[in-house]
Amino acid sequence: MANRVPQPLDVIQRWMQSVIVHPAGVAAGIKSASKTGEMEQGADRLEELICRSRAQTSIERLEVYSNAYKARLIDVLIGDYPAFVHALGEEAFVGLASGYLEVHPPVSYTLGELGRSFADYLIQTRPPNESEDGSPDWADFLIDLARLERCYSEVFDGPGIEELPPLDSDRFRHLPPEQWITSRLVAAPCLRLAVYRFPVHEYASAVRHQQDPESPIAEVTRLAIHRREYVVRRTTIDAIQFDLLTRLVEGASIGQALEQLIEGNSQAVVTADELSAWFRDWAAAGFFIGLAT
Amino acid sequence: MMPIPRCGHPNLGLGVGLRTVHFPYLLRHQPEVDWFEVISENFIDSHGRPRYVLDQLAERYPIVMHGVSLSIGSTDPLNLDYLRKLKSLADAVQAKWVSDHVCWTGVASRNSHDLLPLPYHEQSLQHVVERIRIVQDVLQRQLVLENPSSYVTFTASTMSEAEFVARMAEEADCGLLLDVNNIYVSSINHDFDAFEYLDAIPAHRVVQFHLAGHTNLGTHLIDTHDNHVTDPVWELYRKAHLLTGGASTLLEWDAKIPPFPIVHAEVMKARNYMSSALSSFASQPANDQPQANSTVLTSISSTVPHPATAIFAEVE
Ligand SMILES: [Fe+2]
Numbered sequence: 001m002a003n004r005v006p007q008p009l010d011v012i013q014r015w016m017q018s019v020i021v022h023p024a025g026v027a028a029g030i031k032s033a034s035k036t037g038e039m040e041q042g043a044d045r046l047e048e049l050i051c052r053s054r055a056q057t058s059i060e061r062l063e064v065y066s067n068a069y070k071a072r073l074i075d076v077l078i079g080d081y082p083a084f085v086h087a088l089g090e091e092a093f094v095g096l097a098s099g100y101l102e103v104h105p106p107v108s109y110t111l112g113e114l115g116r117s118f119a120d121y122l123i124q125t126r127p128p129n130e131s132e133d134g135s136p137d138w139a140d141f142l143i144d145l146a147r148l149e150r151c152y153s154e155v156f157d158g159p160g161i162e163e164l165p166p167l168d169s170d171r172f173r174h175l176p177p178e179q180w181i182t183s184r185l186v187a188a189p190c191l192r193l194a195v196y197r198f199p200v201h202e203y204a205s206a207v208r209h210q211q212d213p214e215s216p217i218a219e220v221t222r223l224a225i226h227r228r229e230y231v232v233r234r235t236t237i238d239a240i241q242f243d244l245l246t247r248l249v250e251g252a253s254i255g256q257a258l259e260q261l262i263e264g265n266s267q268a269v270v271t272a273d274e275l276s277a278w279f280r281d282w283a284a285a286g287f288f289i290g291l292a293t
Numbered sequence: 294m295m296p297i298p299r300c301g302h303p304n305l306g307l308g309v310g311l312r313t314v315h316f317p318y319l320l321r322h323q324p325e326v327d328w329f330e331v332i333s334e335n336f337i338d339s340h341g342r343p344r345y346v347l348d349q350l351a352e353r354y355p356i357v358m359h360g361v362s363l364s365i366g367s368t369d370p371l372n373l374d375y376l377r378k379l380k381s382l383a384d385a386v387q388a389k390w391v392s393d394h395v396c397w398t399g400v401a402s403r404n405s406h407d408l409l410p411l412p413y414h415e416q417s418l419q420h421v422v423e424r425i426r427i428v429q430d431v432l433q434r435q436l437v438l439e440n441p442s443s444y445v446t447f448t449a450s451t452m453s454e455a456e457f458v459a460r461m462a463e464e465a466d467c468g469l470l471l472d473v474n475n476i477y478v479s480s481i482n483h484d485f486d487a488f489e490y491l492d493a494i495p496a497h498r499v500v501q502f503h504l505a506g507h508t509n510l511g512t513h514l515i516d517t518h519d520n521h522v523t524d525p526v527w528e529l530y531r532k533a534h535l536l537t538g539g540a541s542t543l544l545e546w547d548a549k550i551p552p553f554p555i556v557h558a559e560v561m562k563a564r565n566y567m568s569s570a571l572s573s574f575a576s577q578p579a580n581d582q583p584q585a586n587s588t589v590l591t592s593i594s595s596t597v598p599h600p601a602t603a604i605f606a607e608v609e
Contacts, residue, residue, distance in 0.1 A: 006416060014401060068597050109362035111603040149606075
């Protein structure tokens with residue numbers, strides 16, 4: 001045990017952290033820290049800082065932390081992105097996740113935030129699409145899978161509607177038309193609308209049910225992702241429904257939303273019966289929690 | 294005046310660390326369990342199933358909150374937003390107490406999600422004591438801190454971990470969560486006497502015990518929480534129980550988690566070590582080498598110290 005004045009705690013902590021999170025390992029981390037002047041002790045003088053044990057050198061002991069750092073965080077990402085890992089294979093995923101963690105190291109107190117930027121990272125680092133007609137490729141599939149699985153995580157643990165009274169779908173039926181037109185729907189906080197280039201939801205569900213799905217063929221897929229009884233649900237919707245729901249979620253009145261829908265899409269022929277069936281279904285599914293008249 | 298045992302906290306009995314894989318079982322069977330400990334970070338922001346399950350359990354069982362991100366030893370500023378969330382959850386589920394570790398988890402705004410050891414000297418002691426006082430002010434309750442497993446020690450240390458922990462608890466007036474498996478793991482890794490460690494701890498400050506399994510890698514032990522509690526750890530527990538007069542005891546099982554009844558049965562074994570007499574083993578120093586008492590693993594692929602307990606989505 002030493003008697004000389006110890007290194008200030010913040011210096012030791014910055015040094016140790018930089019060493020154990022160094023992507024090339026502890027030895028490289030020590031080297032880089034001694035180069036930048038963070039700590040004068042290089043690997044040859046490491047025992048001046050970290051005691052060796054009976055069975056391990058100082059470097060080997062620091063490697064316990066370095067290995068654990070990476071393994072622990074990658075395990076969490078594997079849990080967050082099971083379908084993605086299945087599609088890419090675990091070995092390739094470990095490489096990809098290591099790159100991600102270098103660019104987006106954990107900064108939050110919660111591991112729930114660890115995978116937040118994974119899809120963005122994939123978009124920034126993807127190989128170019130080389131298909132001649134620009135049709136969605138393998139990287140697009142992986143990116144969409146990552147977007148979907150992140151969405152699932154956020155919906156799963158975010159605010160939901162389980163504690164709220166269900167919206168009475170009869171209210172739609174009994175509302176006089178002039179009031180119905182000016183009403184606004186209050187969207188459930190757990191409702192997400194998203195467009196994917198592949199039916200990634202089917203792939204993700206198959207993996208979660210321990211199947212071994214084939215990678216799907218590209219097909220534009222619009223999903224309403226929501227939550228009921230604390231379990232994430234997803235419903236495919238068509239282009240018109242997606243349009244309409246998007247405008248309603250953004251705060252348009254029902255009348256405005258329908259008007260914009262017809263302006264923007266002359267093909268959109270929706271009968272009044274169809275419309276009221278949609279609204280009933282959406283209310284029953286819990287997409288909306290209130291009607292502001 | 295006689296010090297008050299357990300800092301005045303009740304002895305809740307034998308509890309189990311709440312893990313998501315057991316949610317369905319617990320809700321369906323409502324088993325007879327004395328109490329549950331939850332990982333605070335998995336619940337302080339939850340508006341979904343984890344929080345719902347916790348609220349259900351809190352109606353029936355005593356709950357203790359155990360955190361991993363307080364980073365009491367870091368030189369970064371304390372995260373007040375995080376502390377307020379801890380307090381609000383503690384109030385909502387009427388947590389019996391709130392605990393974390395004697396460690397730092399990151400610096401320069403990063404979180405390694407590991408429990409990194411401190412050098413043990415006057416400077417670090419004063420730093421930690423000061424921060425415990427701030428945390429106790431914000432939480433408006435006494436903090437309980439756990440000794441971590443560690444894999445390095447610093448040449449700059451001027452005192453043993455036990456002395457550091459003891460002085461810290463007295464000076465900051467906080468409670469202690471004594472993880473007997475961590476004491477054992479560190480005693481092998483750093484070659485100290487685990488029983489002497491126990492003797493150095495102010496017994497009346499021990500609010501809680503942790504028990505867990507570890508992994509023997511031949512050159513060192515790792516605190517993997519993935520197995521049954523080993524015999525030397527039970528012997529340490531026997532002595533700890535004797536010294537303290539007993540305290541709430543909790544089993545942590547975080548990797549390769551078996552069905553709930555197996556985890557619960559493991560902590561129930563603690564009753565066998567609550568007799569007053571020490572076994573012959575306990576009078577021996579516990580500094581047997583790693584190879585001596587369990588199968589040696591050579592691969593490190595599945596051995597993560599203090600495995601993360603994260604929450605993953607459930608999708609239809
Ligand atoms: Fe522990």
